[in-house]
Every structure is written in structure tokens, then in C-alpha cells.
Amino acid sequence: MSTKPAQGHAEIIGAGISGLTVATALGQRGWSVRLHERDSEIRAIGAGIYVWGNGLRALKALGLHDEAVVGAHIGPVLESRDHRNRVVESIPINSAGRPEVRTIMRDRLISTLVKGAEAAGVEIVTGSEVTVSGSDGALVNVDGESVGGGADVVIAADGVRSRVRDRFGLTVCHDHMKQGATRLTVPRSDDFVPAADRDKYIEYFSGRRRVLYTPSSATALYVALVADESDTAASKVPVDTDTWVRSFPHLETLLRSLDGVPARWDTFEFLKLRSWSHGRVALIGDAAHAQPPYLGQGGGCAMMNALGLADALSAPGAGPVEGRLAAWEAAERPLIEHTQQWSYRLRLLNLIPDAPRSSLLGLTGRWKGLGASRMRAALAVPTGADRFDGAAA
Numbered sequence: 001m002s003t004k005p006a007q008g009h010a011e012i013i014g015a016g017i018s019g020l021t022v023a024t025a026l027g028q029r030g031w032s033v034r035l036h037e038r039d040s041e042i043r044a045i046g047a048g049i050y051v052w053g054n055g056l057r058a059l060k061a062l063g064l065h066d067e068a069v070v071g072a073h074i075g076p077v078l079e080s081r082d083h084r085n086r087v088v089e090s091i092p093i094n095s096a097g098r099p100e101v102r103t104i105m106r107d108r109l110i111s112t113l114v115k116g117a118e119a120a121g122v123e124i125v126t127g128s129e130v131t132v133s134g135s136d137g138a139l140v141n142v143d144g145e146s147v148g149g150g151a152d153v154v155i156a157a158d159g160v161r162s163r164v165r166d167r168f169g170l171t172v173c174h175d176h177m178k179q180g181a182t183r184l185t186v187p188r189s190d191d192f193v194p195a196a197d198r199d200k201y202i203e204y205f206s207g208r209r210r211v212l213y214t215p216s217s218a219t220a221l222y223v224a225l226v227a228d229e230s231d232t233a234a235s236k237v238p239v240d241t242d243t244w245v246r247s248f249p250h251l252e253t254l255l256r257s258l259d260g261v262p263a264r265w266d267t268f269e270f271l272k273l274r275s276w277s278h279g280r281v282a283l284i285g286d287a288a289h290a291q292p293p294y295l296g297q298g299g300g301c302a303m304m305n306a307l308g309l310a311d312a313l314s315a316p317g318a319g320p321v322e323g324r325l326a327a328w329e330a331a332e333r334p335l336i337e338h339t340q341q342w343s344y345r346l347r348l349l350n351l352i353p354d355a356p357r358s359s360l361l362g363l364t365g366r367w368k369g370l371g372a373s374r375m376r377a378a379l380a381v382p383t384g385a386d387r388f389d390g391a392a393a
């Protein structure tokens with residue numbers, strides 16, 4: 001008697017936000033799923049993450065929203081401040097008719113997704129570094145030995161340095177950008193900013209540097225220090241607090257608290273592929289559509305797209321996997337690329353000198369039609385949004 005599962009078998013490479021989301025969604029739709037993670041355990045870096053409306057809706061559809069947002073921070077406004085600490089743009093959020101966002105610690109998001117995957121019957125294999133050997137999706141380990149076999153679909157969620165993508169030569173544009181960020185988390189303190197600002201999300205600009213102030217729970221403050229990669233003092237880890245205090249004297253107490261705190265620098269990347277699939281192998285998340293974090297949408301897009309992929313693969317009577325993957329890409333790609341383009345454009349704000357940038361942000365802040373365009377670009381309702389309305393199995 002055949003033991004083939006009702007929907008088919010999926011092998012997934014990489015247990016980050018994308019791999020865990022698509023694994024859970026497929027498991028909930030009746031697939032047998034094996035998820036390979038090369039690290040010995042599944043972990044997140046010690047930073048916060050903005051989860052916007054699209055990501056929150058994806059979590060709801062998986063039945064994981066309430067657990068993911070336990071302890072999350074819900075800020076009232078997203079502010080931009082100029083080099084003199086003047087508010088130049090202010091976008092109200094999280095109130096009726098406004099964009100919705102939660103900031104949470106990454107380990108909370110990842111551990112919730114792991115629980116969701118386990119509950120959906122996903123087999124998670126850690127310490128398993130794999131890649132594909134051909135378009136039929138045959139999986140091999142680092143020694144070139146076959147790992148299992150017979151998958152109906154293979155999904156590469158192996159991050160921005162995806163070996164699967166490179167194996168198939170799918171890249172048409174890969175910009176290793178000249179900007180990046182150091183991320184850290186410190187305990188929240190009443191001394192960092194005035195009481196009226198404490199709960200806000202604030203992006204401070206000075207020269208070609210930015211500081212992003214993000215409360216991510218009642219006790220945790222996530223800080224991102226954005227700079228040019230060539231700015232060696234600012235991109236140094238551990239953080240050179242003196243150089244940051246020189247740019248942001250009004251944040252001295254906060255910046256001094258970063259001394260000796262574990263930190264991680266990442267250079268931003270932008271990626272565009274010729275196709276998101278090759279034969280029965282699909283690519284998703286940063287492996288397929290990495291974007292700089294100026295909209296805080298890389299993870300949200302990954303979750304939204306993972307749900308779309310699981311639906312396209314599970315649609316009744318939709319024919320061979322190759323055709324389903326093509327239909328998925330046609331439906332999802334326009335919105336994902338729209339979001340990528342906007343986040344890529346926003347890098348230009350770092351290049352504008354302080355005075356004209358203040359005027360520009362002041363203008364966009366006052367001009368209703370443009371004011372929130374930075375976020376609206378990423379918050380349009382995705383194609384096939386009705387999938388968000390389905391309750392998790």
C-alpha cells in the first residue's frame with residue numbers, strides 16, 4: 001500500500017523566517033515536510049523585528065499570531081528626527097485606519113514558528129547542511145551524498161547567500177550595498193529619551209548615519225546603527241560609542257549604554273532573480289528577494305510569500321508542480337518587487353546632506369499624499385489576500 005501523503009512530500013532548506021513559515025503552512029495543508037537547518041540549533045540573532053500588517057496577517061492565517069505577539073511593543077507613531085533632534089516626519093500608526101505594526105524580539109518570532117512547524121507535523125533536522133544536485137530537486141549533503149529523495153517539491157529558504165540560487169545561475173541583480181547596520185539589544189531605561197518619546201519608534205538622522213530606536217517589549221530596546229560600510233569607525237563591532245556620540249550628542253546616554261553589548265554588523269543586500277524557481281525547486285525569502293531593511297519588510301514579505309507558495313502548491317487540481325510554481329510567482333512577484341524597489345530607493349536618504357534632507361522629510365511629512373508613502377508602498381493588500389482569511393488547519 002502506498003505511504004505517499006495526500007498532498008505530496010516537500011524538502012525545505014533553511015529554518016529562518018521563510019523556511020519555518022512555508023514548512024508550517026505546507027504541513028497544515030496536508031503535506032509531509034522535512035526541514036533542514038545547517039546550524040546545530042535554530043536560533044535568532046538578539047535583535048527586535050518590525051512585523052507589519054502583512055506579516056501579522058500571515059501569522060494569523062497560521063494560527064500563530066497571538067503567541068508571536070505576547071509581550072510585543074505597540075508604538076503610537078513612527079518619527080524621523082534630523083541632526084538637531086527636530087521631528088521632521090511623523091506617521092501615526094496602530095490606531096483606527098492606520099498601518100499596523102508590532103515590534104517583537106526575533107527569538108520570540110522564531111520560537112513561535114518552530115512550535116507551529118512541530119504542531120503541523122514538520123520533521124526538523126538540525127545540523128543538516130544540504131543543497132540540490134539538479135532541477136529534479138535531488139538533495140545532497142556537503143559530501144555530495146544523497147539525502148533522502150523523492151520530494152515532489154524542494155524549497156530553498158537558505159538565505160541571502162543561497163547556494164541553490166547560485167547552483168542554477170538565477171541571479172540577474174545582486175547589489176551588495178555600501179550601507180549596513182549594527183544591531184543590538186539593551187534593557188529599556190527612562191534616561192535614554194524624554195518620557196513623551198519613550199514608546200515611539202524613532203529614526204534619528206545625522207550626516208550619513210542613522211540610529212533606529214525600537215522598543216521591542218516592556219523591557220527590551222532594539223537599537224540599529226546604520227552607516228556606510230566604508231565608515232570604518234561607525235561600522236565597527238564592538239560599537240565605537242565615541243564616534244556615534246559625536247554624530248548624535250542628544251542620544252549620549254543611550255549610546256553609552258551600548259558599550260560592550262554583543263552586536264552584529266550586516267551589510268545590506270538587494271537581489272533580483274530571473275525566476276523564483278527551477279524545475280521542481282522554488283526559492284523564497286532572502287534567497288530570492290532580499291531587500292535593505294528601510295521598510296522593515298524583508299521578513300514580512302517572506303512570510304506573506306511563503307503562505308502564497310503553500311497555497312499555490314496545495315490548490316486542488318492545479319497540475320504539475322512546475323506550473324504551480326509559475327502561477328505562484330506570477331501572483332506574488334509584482335507586490336514583492338514593488339516593496340523591494342521602495343526599500344532600495346530609501347537608501348538615498350543617507351546620501352543627502354542634513355539641511356536638504358530635513359527639508360525633504362519635512363515636506364513629505366506635511367504633504368498628506370506623500371507623507372506615509374514610504375510605508376504604503378509596502379502595505380498594499382497582496383494579490384490573493386483572501387488566503388489570509390483562512391483559519392489555520
Ligand SMILES: Cc1cc2nc3c(=O)[nH]c(=O)nc-3n(C[C@H](O)[C@H](O)[C@H](O)COP(=O)(O)OP(=O)(O)OC[C@H]3O[C@@H](n4cnc5c(N)ncnc54)[C@H](O)[C@@H]3O)c2cc1C
Binds near residue numbers: 037158181224268302
Ligand atoms: C539590519 C536588518 C534589519 C532588519 N529588520 C527587519 C524588520 O524589522 N522587519 C522585517 O520584516 N525584516 C527585517 N529584516 C529582514 C529579515 O531579517 C530577513 O528578510 C529575513 O530574516 C530573511 O529570512 P530567511 O528565512 O529568508 O533567511 P535567513 O534568516 O538568512 O535564514 C536562512 C536559514 O537557512 C540556513 N541555511 C543556509 N544554508 C543552508 C544549507 N545549505 N542547508 C541548511 N540550512 C541552511 C541558515 O542557517 C538560516 O537558518 C532586517 C534585515 C537586516 C539585515
